Amino acid sequence: MRLGLDIGGTKTAAVILHDDGSLAALRTAPSGYGGDEVVRVAAALAGDAMSEAGCERLDSIGACMPGLVDPSTGVVLHAVNLGVETLNLAGELEELLGSPVAVENDVKAAALGAHGALTARTAHRPATCGSGRNETLAYLNLGTGLAAGVVRNGSVLRGPDGMLGEIGHLPVGGDVPCVCGQVGCLETLASGSALARMWTPPPGGGRDPFAAALAGDEQARSAAAVLCSGVALAIQVLVLSTGADRIIIGGGLAALGPSLLNGIRSELKHRAEKSQFLESLGLPGRFELLPSDIPLAALGAAALSRQIKTPHEALT
Numbered sequence: 653m654r655l656g657l658d659i660g661g662t663k664t665a666a667v668i669l670h671d672d673g674s675l676a677a678l679r680t681a682p683s684g685y686g687g688d689e690v691v692r693v694a695a696a697l698a699g700d701a702m703s704e705a706g707c708e709r710l711d712s713i714g715a716c717m718p719g720l721v722d723p724s725t726g727v728v729l730h731a732v733n734l735g736v737e738t739l740n741l742a743g744e745l746e747e748l749l750g751s752p753v754a755v756e757n758d759v760k761a762a763a764l765g766a767h768g769a770l771t772a773r774t775a776h777r778p779a780t781c782g783s784g785r786n787e788t789l790a791y792l793n794l795g796t797g798l799a800a801g802v803v804r805n806g807s808v809l810r811g812p813d814g815m816l817g818e819i820g821h822l823p824v825g826g827d828v829p830c831v832c833g834q835v836g837c838l839e840t841l842a843s844g845s846a847l848a849r850m851w852t853p854p855p856g857g858g859r860d861p862f863a864a865a866l867a868g869d870e871q872a873r874s875a876a877a878v879l880c881s882g883v884a885l886a887i888q889v890l891v892l893s894t895g896a897d898r899i900i901i902g903g904g905l906a907a908l909g910p911s912l913l914n915g916i917r918s919e920l921k922h923r924a925e926k927s928q929f930l931e932s933l934g935l936p937g938r939f940e941l942l943p944s945d946i947p948l949a950a951l952g953a954a955a956l957s958r959q960i961k962t963p964h965e966a967l968t
Contacts, residue, residue, distance in 0.1 A: 656954025714956030763791035763801025765952030842882030
């Protein structure tokens with residue numbers, strides 16, 4: 653059995669998968685804050701998941717979390733939402749769980765999980781991450797920020813410094829300051845923080861800008877239009893820069909569902925009408941939203957030991 657731990661900014665999830673990829677257990681709890689609590693909560697959830705699955709031994713363990721992650725050492729830097737500046741996540745989890753732990757950034761792990769979910773769906777078999785299919789898939793995470801992970805032929809692409817996929821900090825224009833210190837980043841158009849800056853939901857009025865726009869809220873209409881335009885640009889960037897055959901959109905904003913999907917698709921079609929080049933790419937048909945209740949990052953974490961060497965393996 654394989655264990656995957658997804659340590660998120662607010663919630664930690666633990667999944668255990670059978671060898672065929674089917675789900676044996678899923679447990680969640682609020683994430684800890686600070687390195688010690690982050691590790692304690694994750695290890696406790698791992699134990700709960702093992703009890704639920706009725707297993708005493710794990711074949712592999714993978715974990716993911718936000719921040720700058722070095723898979724070769726298992727060290728995580730600058731996970732500010734979790735109160736972590738430096739954390740030897742692999743080493744501390746290994747000490748508590750008794751087995752080597754592979755570690756990766758959460759968005760890259762979610763990309764691997766999305767690839768597995770899509771592969772399982774198209775192959776009509778239980779979900780398992782990693783495949784030999786000759787394809788490039790990009791996972792676009794629309795959360796508080798904007799980032800992407802890319803999987804090619806079943807393996808996560810990282811780039812020489814692990815920055816591949818950080819398209820949220822690509823300066824595309826505008827005068828809005830970004831948290832990274834630049835101005836006009838793509839994240840300032842297409843993210844939860846961008847939406848919050850552009851639109852303030854009325855008290856008791858819900859948090860869906862598309863529904864508010866239909867009810868006559870002009871600020872919501874404008875914010876939704878900018879959001880869809882920004883995501884459409886992100887899709888175009890991913891296809892042109894990575895050669896992605898398919899783009900899966902997840903993260904908190906994916907819960908906006910069909911309204912978001914249709915808005916992005918409408919924007920891409922509008923762009924294609926003005927450019928034969930864009931029309932030739934077929935962008936409106938190359939992306940989809942995945943349901944927000946699929947634990948993509950945890951599923952991807954469970955597959956990490958097949959993707960990267962654990963720190964223990966790297967030294968042997």
